Amino acid sequence: MSAAAIACDPTRLRVRVSGAVQGVGFRPYVYGLAKRYGLVGFVVNDPEGVTIEVEGNWAAEFVAALRLEAPPLARIDEICVHQTAALGTKDFSVTTSQAGRLSTRIVADAATCEQCLSELFDPENRHYLYPFISCSHCGPRYTIAERLPYDRRNTVMKAFSLCAACAADYADPASRRFHAEAIACPTCGPRLSHGINAIVAAIAGGQIVAVKGLGGYQLLCDARNQRAVQRLRSRKQRPQKPFAVMVGSIAQVNEIAEANGPELALLESSARPIILLPTRNDLAPALAPGLSRVGVMLPLAPLHHLIFHELRSTAAWLAGPGPVIVATSANPSGEPLLIDNAQARRRLEGIADLIVTHDREILTRADDSVMSVVAGRPQFIRRARGYVPEPTRLARSVPTVLAVGGALKSTVTITRGNEAFVSQHIGDLDTAEGLRAFEETIRHLTSTLDVEPVVIAHDLHPNMASTRFAEASGRTLIAVQHHHAHAAAAIAEHGHAGPALALVLDGHGFGCDGGNWGGELLLCEGSRFRRIGHLAPLQMPGGDRAAREPWRMASAVLHRLGRGNEIGPRFAAQRQAERVPALLDRQGGATTTSAGRLFDAAAALLGVASLQSYEGEAAMKFEALVRRTAILEAGWTIERGVLSLRPLFSRLIADDLDAADGAGLFHGTFAAACIDWVTHAARRTGVSTIVLSGGCFLNAVLAEEIDRGCRSAGLTPLVPRQLPPNDGGLSLGQAWIAALRITNSRQP
Known part of the structure; x- marks a missing residue:
């Protein structure tokens, strides 16, 4: 219904909003908007997103403003409006979430917002220097959620009972912490095992520190200290692979690298990815041996901001250039990112000099996303924290498919309606730990989406770990050739309906003839392809x-x-x-x-x-x-x-x-x-x-x-933009091909 038609009749409107609208401050936003326009009614989370009912003469303006002024983390896919009979409600309220089969989603973890950052360093605020400050606009989401709907009782935060002050914020629709599920303060929230002073002293002293971040443990050390970086390489058994670095502010980026406008914008986004930038070579030579670019990121969690705040006040950095720290995944070589405290203490004992834990559990590991800007546009190298589980919109609704990807840079994809949910980067599947992480990711994604796949799509290679998993599942299987999947991922992302040529250049893929393919020119149409x-x-x-x-x-x-x-x-x-x-x-x-x-x-x-x-x-x-x-x-x-x-x-x-x-x-x-x-x-x-x-x-x-x-x-x-062009995008292509084959087989 159009806004003009609504304006002619001030009766009650029922508004359905779908998309990423839970856990992002959408209900308090709607509450404030309704109050501004003098409307009565209610807003509620439901299995499909958010339902709003409003009465009043300014209902049309309210509906028009919904999309324009939405909270920063909200993603609105669709707004449907219907007129209903007026009820004569006296006020506007925020009501309890409804149960039912789910078709909404959880949003990705987000970096600390400016408002929380201001409070973090405000001595008069009760969150002063608290490393777990968050609100509806920032903080952990996907990594702490057990299931939908995204309510506190369905997250790891249920282990922390709210104090009176936090409970008041949580219940106040006018507060940006209204139903902010990760809400916490020094009185009632999670705690670090070590203070900021101890962390900073270790880094300044050339030591290696492991800290528990949003999606897993990170290893930190002074990026200008050659001995510290070399020691990290030796202990992590990573002789050449580059390390990423973190700087304290956007102003400091150009001290160590060359960054243009699009790159700076990505660095400052709420996803806080690592961006590959040409280096100015004033960091430790061992940081990225033989390479011309270095991965750079900004602080993403309150803990990072506190570390840099304290580092800047230490003697080592008072007079010279600002601090730069290595920030790399804390995992033994070739294994998945560590998220469990006990396992981290055991596995990182020989790598880190100081291991900093906290008591907020991480349910889903999510490594840092890595990107670059190519031909003026963002390109993923690794898609994980900050972007997952944001779905790829498909050109049409398809059957529910689980696609299990490849063996390297593994991801999995589950389709639901006209959306494809590609998991975070899992890693390689050549270790028992990697396979466990792979299976955990499938269970968690299936659970949070509340779906049951009808088939499993997998790579054509018979000996791939993901193929063996599919075969052991007992489900109907669809095999998809490796390079066809690469092409189909881009076709699905762009919603391309006609035929396409595909130039696929990579390292290895099992060919239809059993050979080792990797430089292919394919003609793709629908669910079929021909190697030309x-x-x-x-x-x-x-x-x-x-x-x-x-x-x-x-x-x-x-x-x-x-x-x-x-x-x-x-x-x-x-x-x-x-x-x-x-x-x-x-x-x-x-x-x-x-x-x-x-x-x-x-x-x-x-x-x-x-x-x-x-x-x-x-x-x-x-x-x-x-x-x-x-x-x-x-x-x-x-x-x-x-x-x-x-x-x-x-x-x-x-x-x-x-x-x-x-x-x-x-x-x-x-x-x-x-x-x-x-x-x-x-x-x-x-x-x-x-x-x-x-x-x-x-x-x-x-x-x-x-x-x-x-x-x-x-x-x-x-060109792939929403996913990497490497094997991290394979599962989407597999899912799209399998879904098309199922659909075609059902047609008369």
């Missing part, structure tokens, strides 16, 4: 070891170029180098079409990295060398849909090419080859929509060059 092109296959001497040892892929390139005799001398430091030529001479060895392995090969040939201690290390260090890109004319060939970079590799091994120039030439030429490839395919098929996905699109140089080239060629690129 791929990168030229390259041998993988040593099988899976080649993914961890780039020199092996470089050896395969040399062998392909007829220069196998150079392998031993070039890689003399590798003990197996003399044996690899014989492996490459054999027929029937493992091959791959992987784009990621081409990056590895190029990096090793140019002396950037022969081995890698973490996934993508060689490619990331290779990208960091790019000063400018160049294109080698005739640097590639395309025959029957197969793209070969053989001419480019012949140039890369020339003696007159240094690593930086080689990196620029490889990136520029590979991007140009891909643009040529998809342009030819678009002309041949008549399809001009191009999906760009896969882990290689985390490479900002490659992503920007290909995106720009596609647009210049008159093509329309679809």
Whole structure:
């Protein structure tokens, strides 16, 4: 019903609001708005969101203002208005939540708001220096919720009885802490095991501190102290993988990095993600070895603000530049983020010098989200705290599907109606702890959404841990090819209905022929796809070891170029180098079409990295060398849909090419080859929509060059924005394909 029609009749209106409208201060907002317009009636949380009934002459204005002035964490999907008979109510009230089958949702955890921050440092306020201050506009949500509706009795805060002052705020519709479920104060709320002074003294003294944050434990140390950072690397068994840092304020960001407007806006958002920024190199060299960017974040919890407030007053930082601290996930190498106090004390004893716990339980682990800005738009690298469980809106309602993702950078997805809920980043599933976290996430997401999946979608790979979980479930299964899922995730996110070409560049995926795919050109339509092109296959001497040892892929390139005799001398430091030529001479060895392995090969040939201690290390260090890109004319060939970079590799091994120039030439030429490839395919098929996905699109140089080239060629690129292009988005694509197949099978 329109506002104009409402204005003609002052009878009672029933207003249904759906979306993220519980636990965000929406009811007190509605209460205040109704009072402003002199309306009577009520507001209540219900299984679908919020129901409002109002009577009064200004009801139309009230409805019009609902969306315009909503609380900062609210997300309104739909407002439905109906007229009902007037009841002659005398006042406006906020009533108790209704029970029933749920279709609303919990919002993500949010960084401390400005109002709470002001109170945190106000000596006259009862929350002064209290590390758990929060209100309806900030604080933990998803990580402390057991189930919906999002009421205190359904969160871990039920363990803390409200004092008189907090109870008064909680019950006052005029307060921003009205039904703020995480409300607490020093009298009645959670407590730290150690004081701020002890934490700051340890950091200032070069020690490593583990603190319990919103979604799990973090490890902190002085980011300018090389010895402290090296000690953290040694203890965490993380020899090269970069650490993120936290600075105390937005003003300090440009002291350590270069940030533009969109990047600064992301840093200050309530989600408080880590943003990758070009570093100014005044931090410890061990922070991000061989890389040109560093992950930067701002304080997200009151505890972080208190630490920086105290650090700034210590002797070490009074006269010099502001404090910068490493803020990295507190988990033993390769395992999920720790959330349990007893487990943290046991597992972090040999890593942290000081372990700071508190007595507010974390139910759902949520690591820090990581993002970058590519081609002027945000791009996820890891999607977790601050964004989960915000759903992706689908083009139509679909059956309820559970999709279990891949084996690395694991996520799961559950569809409900026209929404797809992608879980927080879980991590790799190669440990027992990782599998437990994976199964806990499925149970929690299923419970909070109050749904029962009709099928489970999984990767085509038969030996993947997520596939074995699906097979053991006893449910109906739908297998989805890895690269098809990558493409479908972007198609689902953008609501694209027609056919699309998909350029999928990543490290590894099980192909329909049982082979090792990874550089694919697909034609996707509905729930089906056809492989119309791929990168030229390259041998993988040593099988899976080649993914961890780039020199092996470089050896395969040399062998392909007829220069196998150079392998031993070039890689003399590798003990197996003399044996690899014989492996490459054999027929029937493992091959791959992987784009990621081409990056590895190029990096090793140019002396950037022969081995890698973490996934993508060689490619990331290779990208960091790019000063400018160049294109080698005739640097590639395309025959029957197969793209070969053989001419480019012949140039890369020339003696007159240094690593930086080689990196620029490889990136520029590979991007140009891909643009040529998809342009030819678009002309041949008549399809001009191009999906760009896969882990290689985390490479900002490659992503920007290909995106720009596609647009210049008159093509329309679809790039993942709500999810990462890497395996963190696989589960959404699996869910969308499975849902389409179910829907198609039910049609006559």
